[in-house]
Amino acid sequence: MRVLVPIKLSYDINQMKYDERTGEPILDAVPRVMGDMDRCALEAALQLKESLGVVVEFISIGSRRTHNKLMMDAYAMGCDKGYLIEAEDTNTLDAYTVSSIIGKFVEKYGPYDIIIMGATSQDTHSSVVPPALSALLGYRAAFGVDKVTVEGDVFILEATYEDGIYRYRLTPPFIISVTTEANTPRIPKLKDILKARRMKYEVLPVNDLISKDEVRKINVTSIKKYVTPRRREIIEVDSEEDVDKAVYRIIELLKEAEIL
Amino acid sequence: MRILTFIEDLSWIDIFEYFHSALEGVEFSAFTLDKNIAVEVSKHYDKVFLYDSAFNVYGIQSALRKILNGDKFDVVLAPSSNKGRMFAGIYTGLTKCSIVTDVIGIEREGKSFIVNRLVYGGTAIATIHVSSPFSLCIVKGGYKEKPKNRFGEIIKIDVEPDSGVEFRPREVTGNDPTSSDIVVVAGRGIKKKEDMAMIEELAGITGGAWSVTRPLAADYRWADQWIGISGLIISPKVYIAFGVSGQPHHMMGARASKYVIAVNKDPEAPIFEEADLGIVGDLYKILPRLLDRLKKG
Numbered sequence A: 001m002r003v004l005v006p007i008k009l010s011y012d013i014n015q016m017k018y019d020e021r022t023g024e025p026i027l028d029a030v031p032r033v034m035g036d037m038d039r040c041a042l043e044a045a046l047q048l049k050e051s052l053g054v055v056v057e058f059i060s061i062g063s064r065r066t067h068n069k070l071m072m073d074a075y076a077m078g079c080d081k082g083y084l085i086e087a088e089d090t091n092t093l094d095a096y097t098v099s100s101i102i103g104k105f106v107e108k109y110g111p112y113d114i115i116i117m118g119a120t121s122q123d124t125h126s127s128v129v130p131p132a133l134s135a136l137l138g139y140r141a142a143f144g145v146d147k148v149t150v151e152g153d154v155f156i157l158e159a160t161y162e163d164g165i166y167r168y169r170l171t172p173p174f175i176i177s178v179t180t181e182a183n184t185p186r187i188p189k190l191k192d193i194l195k196a197r198r199m200k201y202e203v204l205p206v207n208d209l210i211s212k213d214e215v216r217k218i219n220v221t222s223i224k225k226y227v228t229p230r231r232r233e234i235i236e237v238d239s240e241e242d243v244d245k246a247v248y249r250i251i252e253l254l255k256e257a258e259i260l
Numbered sequence B: 001m002r003i004l005t006f007i008e009d010l011s012w013i014d015i016f017e018y019f020h021s022a023l024e025g026v027e028f029s030a031f032t033l034d035k036n037i038a039v040e041v042s043k044h045y046d047k048v049f050l051y052d053s054a055f056n057v058y059g060i061q062s063a064l065r066k067i068l069n070g071d072k073f074d075v076v077l078a079p080s081s082n083k084g085r086m087f088a089g090i091y092t093g094l095t096k097c098s099i100v101t102d103v104i105g106i107e108r109e110g111k112s113f114i115v116n117r118l119v120y121g122g123t124a125i126a127t128i129h130v131s132s133p134f135s136l137c138i139v140k141g142g143y144k145e146k147p148k149n150r151f152g153e154i155i156k157i158d159v160e161p162d163s164g165v166e167f168r169p170r171e172v173t174g175n176d177p178t179s180s181d182i183v184v185v186a187g188r189g190i191k192k193k194e195d196m197a198m199i200e201e202l203a204g205i206t207g208g209a210w211s212v213t214r215p216l217a218a219d220y221r222w223a224d225q226w227i228g229i230s231g232l233i234i235s236p237k238v239y240i241a242f243g244v245s246g247q248p249h250h251m252m253g254a255r256a257s258k259y260v261i262a263v264n265k266d267p268e269a270p271i272f273e274e275a276d277l278g279i280v281g282d283l284y285k286i287l288p289r290l291l292d293r294l295k296k297g
């Protein structure tokens, strides 16, 4: 069985930096990392490698310059083969374009029995590439999976949505996306990291998969820091009286909001 | 503009109506998975597609393929919820349209539209130009409009649901953060499960609901849902947090609250940046005193 894990290089949003004056993000100063959920997708695939002996391949879209470390990270975790679809400015590619690149790759280099993705990316958190890809390929699917179990040749996939728990029983081929609840990703040992450095990945120009006119960019006109207008009244509580004062202010605000 | 909406629950009718106007729609169709919702929705739409089934990806793919055989849409609207994103994502894959999620506003500009969306965990707003066809996933917010009366027909879509899907509904507990005026939220500053009783008590006294941050639900299993980008998006009058640090992924679910109150012992906690009232102190001192005062009336 072959398993494909598409991974993305995301901005680490916990380290976002904005220009104080213009409110624009200073993206060059923000580290780019593999998203937590992508790491869980790789881990889910690697657990299948251990239990079922599947071959784990991964793919990312980007440039050698920016994505080399990401590719090495995936190898260090224990993946068998990596592909980099070479394209610039990948963070402006629209979701359909990303799905169609992966879809075309699967048609050309597949078949893959299982595709595992992270449920959402760290920076744009749209969660739409996995469902778009499932529709493109016509695969059965389960998204936002937080538990994967295998019973014979049936995969049991559990996902929690707003209204309850959905449990899917699927047999390959299928596509799933996993959350950080699905597993705890392994941390590669130093020897695996060193070994990964010697591994090669295949680089394919994006136009081998889709034509230039099919590459659609998101037409972003501006990005600005989102400041919610808030009062920012701060009460520091050091003494017993401060506790009373804080409680008094909370109650006043609850009255103002017509809760009390 | 021919618009198709994915109606997950009835609260979306008013929100989508606002977008119907903003998009200058002329033909309104809805898609739903629930018979009762279909009946209600048909009073305000021209057409309602009912796929009477538990949510399942493969079934929705087939249902949409069937609908797209006869009908074409310029815009698809869905909630920025788990299912809304899946629905719009599948639609995008089938039709190649563009898609914007986490939408918080829209304006017309000539023949196209300018859409505002949250990005980077809700720390920034991106302004994006789109022209139809496109899909939007919308974040619950202040926009609402009274729905117009229309008389839609309900069209049943018969497709086989994925044979292997089973659905276990969440227990109805009466605790619903998405429809309460006040939501009391516990973060990792709450040290033991027993202490959640104080959080629930405050919700009870104020007639509101309670919830948690993701670690309390996902790691400790103290609750089965949480507030945030990967959980519930809420818009109560008051969001009051105890021991919540205020990381972007969490705050994105709470930003639409009218007032934000935060109790945290760390003066540097990011939640204070976006609080109307911030109390820097030990929640174990403040919360019991607050309960005490409220009980005394």
Ligand SMILES: Cc1cc2nc3c(=O)[nH]c(=O)nc-3n(C[C@H](O)[C@H](O)[C@H](O)COP(=O)(O)OP(=O)(O)OC[C@H]3O[C@@H](n4cnc5c(N)ncnc54)[C@H](O)[C@@H]3O)c2cc1C
Pocket: A036, A037, A120, A121, A122, B186, B187, B188, B189, B190, B212, B213, B214, B215, B216, B226, B227, B228, B229, B230, B231, B232, B242, B243, B244, B245, B246, B247, B248, B249, B250, B253, B263, B264, B265, B266, B269, B281, B282, B283, B284
């Ligand atoms: C892709 C992705 C999606 C995510 N989605 C979500 C989501 O939807 N929702 C969500 O909540 N999280 C989400 N997270 C996790 C999120 O990034 C944070 O890790 C999480 O919100 C932190 O929860 P917390 O505030 O309870 O815990 P912490 O960050 O550990 O904060 C605990 C706070 O309690 C304070 N405290 C401790 N003791 C006391 C005391 N006695 N009195 C007062 N204060 C005290 C501390 O000062 C601290 O600020 C997501 C993460 C990722 C990567």
